């Protein structure tokens with residue numbers, strides 16, 4: 001049994017409730033070994049790291065990477081983000097006719113930035129992205145899910161081995177040092193943390209940039225508000241996060257005790273799904289929730305999570321998305337959706353966006 005938590009206020013309460021945990025040992029179905037092999041969402045439950053840990057264990061793992069994402073460290077990344085953005089836009093200027101903005105812009109920007117932070121070899125980034133796509137897709141076959149998981153772990157283990165042999169100025173090297181110093185980080189946790197940073201660090205921002213461009217092009221009157229300076233680019237980022245949350249749903253949390261919620265009781269050992277996309281459209285919380293409205297105030301959405309697992313990369317994501325959108329629309333004021341059928345949604349429980357976004361400049 002899994003409960004989808006779709007109402008904003010209930011979700012906010014449960015995300016901060018100490019009786020709700022992320023350690024899979026709290027989940028009866030998992031403890032009793034009832035999950036089938038190749039279950040596509042298994043990594044969200046079992047990969048050792050922040051997203052499957054509670055309390056002291058969670059603080060230890062999160063503490064190891066927190067210093068890489070302080071507001072100061074993120075601000076220092078601005079010149080890198082801007083330079084990468086300009087280089088990608090230069091390449092786009094050379095393309096002929098309609099092209100997929102997701103592939104040529106929204107994906108490579110966050111991937112290059114997280115790749116540099118983690119010290120991932122640029123040549124392996126496309127392969128890492130494909131494997132990570134399979135990991136967040138809930139529609140992969142069991143065989144494909146298992147194969148992608150094994151390849152991804154093997155690839156990241158080889159990155160760790162290479163950095164052990166030749167340390168660099170990156171987060172992977174820092175994590176290896178933390179592992180060597182004392183008992184702060186186990187080997188599976190080291191690879192699990194890299195995996196989490198890789199996937200969380202690019203799949204999400206990729207969706208945010210895609211969803212924002214799509215919403216702006218579908219609402220020209222809102223686009224005008226930002227182009228004429230009535231609202232800042234940050235308003236586009238925040239309203240897109242609410243209106244079309246890049247993380248549709250995040251698996252899983254578990255009730256450590258019976259939890260009365262409204263008229264139901266979530267029983268101890270049952271699982272909860274944080275339904276961020278639904279919460280962003282909760283009409284009981286947001287007036288006119290289905291309207292894309294850049295002047296919306298206040299706009300305190302939950303799309304970066306809430307409570308102890310609040311997104312560690314929110315500052316970086318905001319920097320990347322704001323830069324990407326501002327530079328894109330300034331460079332190509334004639335940006336438009338290409339003719340053709342409506343883009344298809346990604347077949348994923350977690351990742352909320354479209355598979356392609358064909359545009360012309």
Ligand code: HEM
Nearest residue numbers: 050051200201204205208250303304305309311312313317
């Ligand atoms: C956690 C959303 C970008 C790293 C989360 C959570 C959400 C989220 C909803 C909470 C999941 C849960 O427990 O229910 C997003 C969105 C992003 C984004 C919408 C971009 C638009 C990033 C980036 C990074 C990152 C760029 C890293 C560079 C993490 C990590 C966690 C996390 C490490 C786990 C924190 C923990 O369990 O303590 N994110 N994220 N995220 N995010 Fe992000």
